[in-house]
Amino acid sequence: MQIAGRVNAAVKPICGQNCPTMALFRNATSPNIMLLNDAGQAKIVYSPQFFATAYDRYGDLGILALIAHELGHALDATLGAKWVNEKWTPELRGDAWAGCILAHVDPGVGGYTPSLEALASYPSSAHPDWSQRLPVVRAGFAGCGGDAAKLQKK
Numbered sequence: 385m386q387i388a389g390r391v392n393a394a395v396k397p398i399c400g401q402n403c404p405t406m407a408l409f410r411n412a413t414s415p416n417i418m419l420l421n422d423a424g425q426a427k428i429v430y431s432p433q434f435f436a437t438a439y440d441r442y443g444d445l446g447i448l449a450l451i452a453h454e455l456g457h458a459l460d461a462t463l464g465a466k467w468v469n470e471k472w473t474p475e476l477r478g479d480a481w482a483g484c485i486l487a488h489v490d491p492g493v494g495g496y497t498p499s500l501e502a503l504a505s506y507p508s509s510a511h512p513d514w515s516q517r518l519p520v521v522r523a524g525f526a527g528c529g530g531d532a533a534k535l536q537k538k
């Protein structure tokens with residue numbers, strides 16, 4: 385999958401040799417998308433129906449953001465960073481790392497709107513409201529060298 389390649393390229397400058405290897409698995413009976421963290425391997429299991437729907441709505445950048453959030457859980461478990469707030473819940477930390485990954489992605493002329501909308505549209509049951517999530521995504525984005533002003537819906 386080409387999007388996985390984009391995510392891997394974006395993650396490389398963040399974790400270098402310590403990057404978890406990412407593998408994507410289709411599973412028609414799985415929930416939307418989830419991470420199985422397995423000894424340094426980030427196994428991301430997704431429902432093909434879910435990806436098809438999300439792709440129709442938000443395209444590459446939407447799927448990319450959803451994968452970045454899941455991979456973010458794996459990075460959170462292995463890396464740590466100064467800009468991570470200990471008070472953030474695991475889901476918020478996944479969002480922050482997604483922001484960090486997005487800072488290394490060139491979104492093209494459309495900007496990050498599809499990424500933000502995809503993240504906002506598919507919260508996990510443990511997620512707080514989007515109004516609490518966006519500042520955290522921004523913090524990760526800025527923490528990884530992104531210009532937070534660019535991270536907004538157009």
Ligand SMILES: [Zn+2]
Pocket residue numbers: 453454457474475478508
């Ligand atoms: Zn999550």
